[in-house]
Amino acid sequence: MAKIRLFIDHPLAPGQPVPLDAAQAHYLSGVMRQKPGDVVSVFNGRDGEWSARIEQLAKRGGSLLAGARSAPQQDPPDLWLLFAPIKKARTDFIVEKAAELGCARILPVQTEFTNSERIRQDRLQAHAVEAAEQCGGTFVPQVADLAPLPRLLAGWDPARRILWADESLAGPAETLAGLPAGPWAILIGPEGGFSPAERAKLSDLPFVTRLSLGPRILRADTAAVAAIALWQAALGDWRGGGQQRIA
Amino acid sequence: MAKIRLFIDHPLAPGQPVPLDAAQAHYLSGVMRQKPGDVVSVFNGRDGEWSARIEQLAKRGGSLLAGARSAPQQDPPDLWLLFAPIKKARTDFIVEKAAELGCARILPVQTEFTNSERIRQDRLQAHAVEAAEQCGGTFVPQVADLAPLPRLLAGWDPARRILWADESLAGPAETLAGLPAGPWAILIGPEGGFSPAERAKLSDLPFVTRLSLGPRILRADTAAVAAIALWQAALGDWRGGGQQRIA
Structure with missing residues (x-):
């Protein structure tokens, strides 16, 4: 139907x-x-x-x-998702969910603990297209080729803030209220997390905010969906007015 | 490792x-x-x-x-997930994610537009166990047998509020801040949404709050993960203090 x-x-x-x-x-x-x-x-x-x-x-x-x-054309907010590719089915899933939840660009990143050396960019792009077709969207996020995290960070525009889902911050999460609007990127690490060198580098960057996703350890695909949802509700186009109390 | x-x-x-x-x-x-x-x-x-x-x-x-x-034993907050089973892989996924994100009970519900008449409760329970094993959890949510929504609602304890992810509320979502703490259940509908009769019934219940998950249509599995994440950040054990601004 x-x-x-x-x-x-x-x-x-x-x-x-x-x-x-x-x-x-x-x-x-x-x-x-x-x-x-x-x-x-x-x-x-x-x-x-x-x-x-x-x-x-x-x-x-x-x-x-x-x-x-x-x-009418409806574009998502200016949110990028950076994630380290994991197993095939879960990587496909992350791309599908990022397209559904409203990301503008999807960037697979290679980190020290990333297992995959390659991705099938065309297949991931096709997943993003299918998600838009299925979910009534008019926008398809571009899926970039796999790029090493250091290279991405070296050329990073500091006006785009990074929300780093830091798995070592095992504690209660913030609602993100109070963070500035504007262009953002969410960064999700691989199964093994980020290396000490990567952690030190990320901690040094002035445009990086760390986010905890609660006291339980989440798989990378779960963390991606949860972080995008929290960002959309606090800073994206899910803000305001949608919750209704009945009666 | x-x-x-x-x-x-x-x-x-x-x-x-x-x-x-x-x-x-x-x-x-x-x-x-x-x-x-x-x-x-x-x-x-x-x-x-x-x-x-x-x-x-x-x-x-x-x-x-x-x-x-x-x-130590670490139990999740008193949050239930009620969802209408969908295709096998996505139903498995919902159970896995609910266990990871911290739900106390998982209740598959049969609605008018639910395709499945049966679920494999034992298989879904095994998915919840595996999620806890993989993600370092010490708690395994119980997966209930499939039950018709009217029967569940007829015996519902009004002290447990229901957060209804209402797909017809296509607008911006609220942060959920301001809702009372205590026992909650999240209700996610099937692919075709709820029937007019179900919608009328849910709208009549004083303990039901409707939640919009933004302007795009989400698949049921995406909606489940997004709603749990928003609830955990606002009312569950992800609250407070975890976001850290670097530098």
């Missing part, structure tokens, strides 16, 4: 023809049993959501015709 | 012999390559964590000898 939503990296405007590649055409005809004349929703990450009529569907591709805009 | 931690539902005291079943003995010998004389950590969910020496390991079982207590 959920409507079909498709991310297509192509300009969208009324009456604009939109080409489909083979995978998109197969998804619409083979998986979703759509046929020419049916109407689906498309978005390109910048122009909101549009209704589009299927014109052609073939093995090698197809085409849509964009109709009217059905929802 | 992480120490071996085993949940064993047996009394623990200094010098107490602790029996192992076949699965536990296989895990220690076959998977973790332990042998008699090696020392592991055990917990039973009520007496903290204990070091224990392996005495015997065989195909059909084995035994440990409890030594000294290595960590």
Whole structure:
């Protein structure tokens, strides 16, 4: 019953023809049993959501015709997620959840205790696209290539504050109320945590704030979701007015 | 390098012999390559964590000898999670995350739009045990059997407030600051949300507070983790003092 939503990296405007590649055409005809004349929703990450009529569907591709805009573009707050890749399924999960919860960019970082030397950037990007398609989003966060943490920190714009989920701060967490708004990045370490050298480096940086996520040890994927939720509620677009007391 | 931690539902005291079943003995010998004389950590969910020496390991079982207590018992706050089971992997995930983030009980609920008629309670309970073993916890939340939401609500103790993650409240979320402490339950709906009748019923209950989780639609598993994190930071044992500004 959920409507079909498709991310297509192509300009969208009324009456604009939109080409489909083979995978998109197969998804619409083979998986979703759509046929020419049916109407689906498309978005390109910048122009909101549009209704589009299927014109052609073939093995090698197809085409849509964009109709009217059905929802405005909605960008997330300027929050980045930096995380050390872990096991495949949990890394996929982190990317999916960051896209759902509203991160603007996702940056896999290589730390001293990171196991993986490589990531499949294209596969992670596809997870971010799918999360936006499934969850009604009109924005898809860009997933960067794996970069060493020291290189990222060396070129860091100090105007973007870093919220470091520091697993050694095993204590009660703060609500984050009182921290300044503006661009932020959340930093989540690998399973083994950060090395002493990395900890010393991070502690020296004036734009880093440490965050504890409570007295229990969290897996990296849990810590990522929890930290993003707390940030969104305190400094992002979850702020204000949504809690309602009944009766 | 992480120490071996085993949940064993047996009394623990200094010098107490602790029996192992076949699965536990296989895990220690076959998977973790332990042998008699090696020392592991055990917990039973009520007496903290204990070091224990392996005495015997065989195909059909084995035994440990409890030594000294290595960590105190740490119970989570009195927070329950009520959720409508979804696809298998995501249901497993919700149970794992609820155990990690600190819920006292996990109650799968059947709603009008819930697909599953049954759950594997034993499998879900095993996920909660594994999460505690992996994450250094000494408490394992009990996973209840699937129960219809109307029956749960009919017998509900009004002293336990319900925080209802209401997907129709698509707006900014509140920080939850200002809500009273005490026993709570978080309620997460199925993929299709709650039915109009369920919504009306929930809205009528004086102990229900609605919570919005921001402007984007979240999957049920994401909503569960986000709501628990927000509750823990505002009303649970993540409160106060953990955020530290560096420099």
